[in-house]
Amino acid sequence: MEFQLQQLAQNKLAFVYKQDGEKLAEITWQQKGQVMVMDHTYVSDKLRGQGVAKKLLDHAAAYAREKGYNMQAVCSYVVAAFEKSNAYDDVKQ
Secondary structure, eight states: OOOEEEEEETTEEEEEEEETTEEEEEEEEEEETTEEEEEEEEEOGGGTTSSHHHHHHHHHHHHHHHHTOEEEEOSHHHHHHHHHOSTTTTTBO
């Protein structure tokens, strides 16, 4: 599964997964300086139950680590993931 980095608007970015031109999953954030404000996670019914949301978050966390960014959880999925796991402690704000 390959996620594409997309700029949706000024300071609004996303990792998106598309298949046959259809968006099936995405995680979006507002870039505020060195902070990725994680504001939305979407997974199509076609992919639910396959761990795609976690894969998206893991990909975003790897991107944050690579760039030296922190992540602020606003999206309910990211908030819950940050609370359940310490795997993101190095990037969460």
